[in-house]
Amino acid sequence: MxxxxxxxxxxxxxxxxxxxxxxxxxxxxxxxxxxxxxxxxxxxxxxxxxxxxxxxxxxxxxxxxxxxxxxxxxxxxxxxxxxxxxxxxxxxxxxxxxxxxxxxxxxxxxxxxxxxxxxxxxxxxxxxxxxxxxxxxxxxxxxxxxxxxxxxxxxxxxxxxxxxxxxxxxxxxxxxxxxxxxxxxxxxxxxxxxxxxxxxxxxxxxxxxxxxxxxxxxxxxxxxxxxxxxxxFIGSPSMNLIGGRRSGDTIEAGSGGDILIGIRPHDLTADQGNPGARISLSGTVTAVEPLGPETLVHLDVAETPVIATVRDKRIPEVGTLLTCTAPPGSLYLFDARTETFLGRS
The missing domain is CATH 3.40.50.300 (P-loop containing nucleotide triphosphate hydrolases)
Incomplete structure (x- = not known):
């Protein structure tokens, strides 16, 4: 050795x-x-x-x-x-x-x-x-x-x-x-x-x-x-990235902001009435991948492709609107200009 x-x-x-x-x-x-x-x-x-x-x-x-x-x-x-x-x-x-x-x-x-x-x-x-x-x-x-x-x-x-x-x-x-x-x-x-x-x-x-x-x-x-x-590169499926802006402790999704918001697909789940959610996204279902215990759902969120997870037996239909949430601590924040990691939220 x-x-x-x-x-x-x-x-x-x-x-x-x-x-x-x-x-x-x-x-x-x-x-x-x-x-x-x-x-x-x-x-x-x-x-x-x-x-x-x-x-x-x-x-x-x-x-x-x-x-x-x-x-x-x-x-x-x-x-x-x-x-x-x-x-x-x-x-x-x-x-x-x-x-x-x-x-x-x-x-x-x-x-x-x-x-x-x-x-x-x-x-x-x-x-x-x-x-x-x-x-x-x-x-x-x-x-x-x-x-x-x-x-x-x-x-x-x-x-x-x-x-x-x-x-x-x-x-x-x-x-x-x-x-x-x-x-x-x-x-x-x-x-x-x-x-x-x-x-x-x-x-x-x-x-x-x-x-x-x-x-x-x-x-x-x-x-x-x-x-x-x-x-x-690390993690499968790959991390979702959407534009956003940060004001104090508030994180908002939207284009033209100063940050990029990263959300791993297993953290972004179909909305089950989570009042403590850190972020909520709605999009049109474009494809589904049933994997047995869970289903990967591909969404079009304001023309941005996003992958979310449905963990029950319900499989959303293509073309329907689906709302997903991510819990506190699951967001990865990056500087929109340099793409360097800023921290978790």
């Missing part, structure tokens, strides 16, 4: 600066997730840590040692890719142990590591099969097993679940998190899926345009986002 430190890290492709001098310290044994839209620099940063991309400027330390000039194999890290990168002509056993064949370990020690990885990942019964006989989730476990047997200082995951269906992604999220809790190996994980970030990370790093916007625990980013971008 090892601490990873990024100091003023820069990556340039010609005149284009893809990563713009970021600073970050990842603690020994921590699970950190980089999240952000396509092109934000998260995968480029991961590849610089791995040694697959040259560092244009700044310093990268792994285990308190500067590794800028070290080859990937000299950094004692293991990387798991999106496309598995396993060999179809080799058995699961040989795929998992592939990185050990040039090592100086005894055959008994190599076999013991492969067997242990197979046991931890639930692949014991599949060690002598070819990858073609495995499911997508099992193939991804083979790729993780190949990384595990090297006993690396850090695991690097580059969107490893993107090729899996929704059910397998949910299963693999839990398996990777349990694996980390067991091994305690420093882990850096890149994804564009904020649900993966929220459910797996000790800390999340939100990136945009090659810069780090915010670093914090999932609850910190959810409750106190630094700006509108982070607020909308």
């Amino acid at each position: 090892a601490k990873i430190e990024l100091e003023k890290l820069v990556k340039r492709y010609g005149k284009v600066e893809a990563v713009k001098g970021i600073d970050l310290s990842i603690a020994d044994g921590e699970f950190v997730v980089f999240v952000g839209p396509s092109g934000c620099g998260k995968s480029t940063t991961l590849r610089m840590i791995a040694g697959l991309e040259e560092i244009s400027a700044g310093t990268l330390k792994i285990g308190n040692e500067v590794v800028n000039e070290r080859e990937p194999k000299q950094r004692n890290i293991a990387m798991v890719f999106q496309n598995y990168a396993i060999y179809p002509h080799l058995s699961v056993r040989k795929n998992i142990g592939f990185g050990l064949y040039t090592s100086k370990m005894s055959k008994a020690e190599k076999d013991a590591r492969i067997e242990e990885a197979g046991r931890i990942l639930g692949l014991e019964a599949f060690l002598d099969r070819r990858p073609a006989a495995l499911s997508g989730g099992q193939r991804q476990r083979v790729a993780i097993g190949r990384a595990m047997v090297r006993d690396p200082s850090a695991f690097l995951f580059d969107e490893p679940l993107s090729n899996l269906d929704a059910q397998l992604r949910a299963q693999m999220r839990i398996e990777i998190k349990r694996l980390h809790q067991r091994l305690k190996t420093t882990t850096v994980y890149v994804t564009h899926d904020q649900i993966e970030a929220m459910t797996m990370a000790d800390r999340i790093v939100v990136m945009k345009d090659g810069r780090i916007l915010q670093v914090g625990t999932p609850s910190e980013l959810y409750e106190k986002p630094v700006d509108v971008f982070t607020a909308k």
Whole structure:
């Protein structure tokens, strides 16, 4: 295991600066997730840590040692890719142990590591099969097993679940998190899926345009986002944003104001006569999404799209007028000009 430190890290492709001098310290044994839209620099940063991309400027330390000039194999890290990168002509056993064949370990020690990885990942019964006989989730476990047997200082995951269906992604999220809790190996994980970030990370790093916007625990980013971008990116469905104005303790919705009012869909619920509501909005139902215990309702509120929640069995009809309220403490207030977070109300 090892601490990873990024100091003023820069990556340039010609005149284009893809990563713009970021600073970050990842603690020994921590699970950190980089999240952000396509092109934000998260995968480029991961590849610089791995040694697959040259560092244009700044310093990268792994285990308190500067590794800028070290080859990937000299950094004692293991990387798991999106496309598995396993060999179809080799058995699961040989795929998992592939990185050990040039090592100086005894055959008994190599076999013991492969067997242990197979046991931890639930692949014991599949060690002598070819990858073609495995499911997508099992193939991804083979790729993780190949990384595990090297006993690396850090695991690097580059969107490893993107090729899996929704059910397998949910299963693999839990398996990777349990694996980390067991091994305690420093882990850096890149994804564009904020649900993966929220459910797996000790800390999340939100990136945009090659810069780090915010670093914090999932609850910190959810409750106190630094700006509108982070607020909308973290949480599903995305946060509603409407114009408004503030006068003392009074918050009023309406265009042309000095603030933006953020309301998460689960906080904006169909009006049930809530006299203590912090805000009330009425709009025309444009679509509904029944989810079982609740229904997401899409509204047109003065030409602004808004998502609210109905928690009973009543499903509003498209075209009807629906009034929704949000309780005190549920509003996120942002400066309309700078889009920076002002606080909760």
